[in-house]
Amino acid sequence: MDGGGDGGRRPHAVFMAFGTRGDVFPIAALAAAFAQDQRQYGVVFITHSAHQSLSTHLADCNVRYMPVSSPPVLAAEQLESISCDSVQSNVEHDSFSQRKKTIQVEHRRECLSxxxxxxxxxxxxxxxxxxxNFFALEGWHLAELFQVKCIIAAPYFVPYSAPASFERQFKQSLPLLYKYFQEAPLNMVCWTDITHWMWALFMESWGSWRNDSLNLSPIPFTDPVTNLPLWYMREESPLLLYGFSKEIVECPDQYHTVGCFLNVQLLFTMLAEFLIIRYFRNSGSTAAALFAGIPQFYWAERLHWLGVAPEPLRRQHLILDTDNASSINNAADMLIGAIKSALSPEIKAQATRIANKLSSEDGIGEALRILKERVLPQIES
Known part of the structure; x- marks a missing residue:
């Protein structure tokens, strides 16, 4: 392919990823691979300025690095200060919330720019x-603004889930839009897409930004004048590329599981070891959760199910209800047992078997193949 269908105009591909390094670096690798494979494209990568180390490697692959100033994660001292135990902590909470809102406003302004x-x-x-990626939902709304296709790529499963009351409230507040998704034809955006990940696009903070800054309807898939569903304009179910192995996580059939985004050449030599080490910990989303003190029950149980980790410790062995000697000794024995199990020959052998399976996967290559098959042919036509 050459310059496209507009008199030699060079098409653009924007890759936008936010979060910690485990969230961002695999998407950077995909951007670099795409730029090398489709040289007729001008490729741009938008992420936090904290990931400045990527810029040189991206430039070597003909990818333009565009930083935004927002931090990948909140500082530990900010997280620790949030408590409702006193008037002082409430003041700190209000201050933190205001600071967070200020960062969000500036972040979205920079993304738009x-x-x-x-x-x-x-x-x-x-x-x-x-x-x-899933932490760059600004890109979805901006794709709508500029009328370009939006693709989702993630090195892990959806890192958030809809509130239990989401469907009930959605149906009550937006009955026609609920019907619109429920009656969607095959392969069009439907309620399954909404509950899987797109529900987050309907949060109130997005509505105000869409309306005030982007001049779009506050609610996606509705007419900006009438606020009614776009009955006359159906969109295809968005292409979602999961960059993990089916050996590790099961994925719904309607979404593409392409394999690990772990190609040493494309992930840059300096980053490959980092990513391989972090893969089993659900990349940066787990790092951020641990940073905030949030237990990772899913991955602990999943690793045990795969046979590469001991059974997760129970709560009473991590947070003692009593501080008597018997409870402490019992908890210590359980921890020692878990460590010994983790170091056992059986677990090491199973980890090696899975590692060998993963090493044969080319998630980035498969993602490129799907992009060329699903996106570029439509562009050429």
Whole structure:
């Protein structure tokens, strides 16, 4: 392929990823691979300025690095200060919430500016698209603004789930839109997509940003004038590329599990070891959760099920209800047993077997194949 269908105009591909290194680096690797494979594209990578170390490697792969100033995670002292035990802590909480809101406003402003810098000066967006991870939902709304396709790529399963009351409240507040998704034709955006991950696009904070800054309807998939569902305009179910192995996590059939985003050449030599070490810990989302003191029950149980970790310790062995000698000794014995189990020849052998299976996977190569099959043919037509 050459310059596309607009008189030699060079199409643009924007890759946008936010979060910690485990969230961002695999998407950077995908951007680099795409730029090397599709040289007719101008490829841009938008992420936090804290990931500045990527810029040189991306430049070597003909990818333009565009930083935004927001931090990947909140500082530990900020997290620790949030408590409701006193008037003082309430003041700190209010201050923290205001600071968080200020960061969010500036973050979204910078995202809009960056994407506008790429797409804003072109009369045509033929061939253009945006790839986002689950922490870069700004990209979905910006793709709608600039009328380009949006693809989701993630090195882990959806890191958040809808509130238990989401469907009931959605049906009550937006009955016609609920019907719109429930009656969606095959392969179009449907309620399954909404409950799987797209529910987060309907949060109130997005609505105000869409309306005030993007001049879009506050609610996705509705007419900006009437606020009614776009009955006359159905969108295809978004392409979702999961960059993990089916050996590790089961995935719904309608989504693509392409295998690990772990190609040493494409992940840059300096990053490969980091990513391989962190893969089984659900990349950066787990790191951020641990940073905030949030237990990772799913991954602890999953690793035990795979045979590469001991059975997760019970709560009473981690947080003692009493401080008597018997309870302490019992908890210590359980911890010692878990460590011995983790170091056992059986677990080491199973970890080696799974590692060998993963080493044969080329998640980035498979993701590129799907992009070329599902996105680029539509662009050429």
């Amino acid at each position: 960056a994407v506008e810098n790429v797409f804003g000066n072109d009369m045509s967006t033929h061939g253009d698209f945006i790839v986002i």
